[in-house]
Amino acid sequence: MAWDPNLYSAFAKPRLRPALDLVARIETLSAGLVADLGCGTGSISALLADRWPDARIFGIDTSPDMLAKADRASPVTWVQADITAWTPPGPADVLFSNAALHWVDDHAGLFPRLMGMLAPGGWLAVQMPRNYHAPSHTAIIDAARSGPWRDLLEPLLRPEPVAPPAFYYDLLAPIAAALDIWETEYLHVLDGEDAVMRWTGSTALRPLSEALADHPAWKDDFLEEYRRRLAAAYPRLPDGRTLFPFRRLFLIARRGLRPD
Numbered sequence: 001m002a003w004d005p006n007l008y009s010a011f012a013k014p015r016l017r018p019a020l021d022l023v024a025r026i027e028t029l030s031a032g033l034v035a036d037l038g039c040g041t042g043s044i045s046a047l048l049a050d051r052w053p054d055a056r057i058f059g060i061d062t063s064p065d066m067l068a069k070a071d072r073a074s075p076v077t078w079v080q081a082d083i084t085a086w087t088p089p090g091p092a093d094v095l096f097s098n099a100a101l102h103w104v105d106d107h108a109g110l111f112p113r114l115m116g117m118l119a120p121g122g123w124l125a126v127q128m129p130r131n132y133h134a135p136s137h138t139a140i141i142d143a144a145r146s147g148p149w150r151d152l153l154e155p156l157l158r159p160e161p162v163a164p165p166a167f168y169y170d171l172l173a174p175i176a177a178a179l180d181i182w183e184t185e186y187l188h189v190l191d192g193e194d195a196v197m198r199w200t201g202s203t204a205l206r207p208l209s210e211a212l213a214d215h216p217a218w219k220d221d222f223l224e225e226y227r228r229r230l231a232a233a234y235p236r237l238p239d240g241r242t243l244f245p246f247r248r249l250f251l252i253a254r255r256g257l258r259p260d
C-alpha cells in the first residue's frame with residue numbers, strides 16, 4: 001500500500017514507546033552490522049545509530065514516500081527493498097524490526113530466514129502489533145462486510161497477520177540460543193475527534209479506504225460504518241480524550257555463539 005508519512009507521524013510519541021522498549025532489551029554493547037527492517041521514515045534507525053555508533057546501519061523499506069522523509073545526513077544507509085528479498089552484506093549483529101513484520105506474510109518462513117542472517121551471538125529483535133481481537137481491528141472487518149463494497153474489500157482483509165506468542169516460541173526455540181517473548185498492552189491516551197480512526201487510518205484501515213478510491217460514495221459509507229462502531233467501543237472522555245488500549249508482541253531471539 002502507499003504509506004503517508006505525515007499521517008503515520010501524527011501519533012509519533014505513542015508509537016515511539018514500544019520501539020524504545022524493544023531497543024532497551026537488546027543487551028549487546030557492540031555491533032558491527034545492524035539493520036532496521038521496515039524502517040519507515042527512519043526515526044527509529046537514528047536511535048539504533050546512536051546506540052551503536054561504530055556499526056554500519058542499514059534502513060530497509062519498500063515505501064519511497066516513507067524513505068523520502070529519512071534523514072540523508074544520518075550515518076544510516078537507506079535501502080529501498082523488500083524485507084523478503086533483502087540480504088545484509090554480511091552476517092548481522094542486530095536485525096531490528098519495529099511495527100513492520102505484520103505486513104509480511106509467511107512468518108514460518110520469514111523468521112528462520114532472518115535468524116540465518118545473524119552472526120554467531122547476533123540478535124533478532126521484533127515488535128509487532130497484536131491488537132487484532134480489539135474493536136479497532138474487528139470493526140474494520142465488520143464494516144468491510146457490511147455493505148455493497150464487501151466483494152471489493154473482502155480479499156484485502158488480513159484478520160490475524162500476527163500469530164499467538166506460542167507460535168513464535170515453537171518456531172524459534174529449536175534454532176535460538178536464547179529467546180524472550182512477551183506482550184504489552186499500552187494504554188494510549190489520544191487527543192481530538194475520531195482519534196482511533198485517525199490512528200488506524202494511516203495503517204490497518206488504509207489499504208481498504210484506498211481500494212474504494214474509485215467509489216467515493218461507498219468509501220464514505222464504509223468509513224461511516226467503521227466510525228460508528230469505533231464511537232461505541234471507544235467513547236470520548238469528558239475531557240475530550242480517548243483511551244485506546246493496544247496490545248503488542250515483542251520477541252528477542254539470539255543466535256548461538258558457535259556457528260551451526
Ligand SMILES: C[S@@+](CC[C@H](N)C(=O)[O-])C[C@H]1O[C@@H](n2cnc3c(N)ncnc32)[C@H](O)[C@@H]1O
Pocket residue numbers: 003019037038039040041042043044060061062063066081082083084097098099100103104203
Ligand atoms: C508502521 S510502519 C513502521 C515504520 C518504522 N519501523 C517505525 O517504527 O517508525 C511499517 C513500515 O514497514 C514497511 N514495510 C511493510 N512491508 C514491507 C516489506 N515487505 N519490506 C520492506 N518494508 C516493508 C512499510 O513501507 C512501512 O514504512
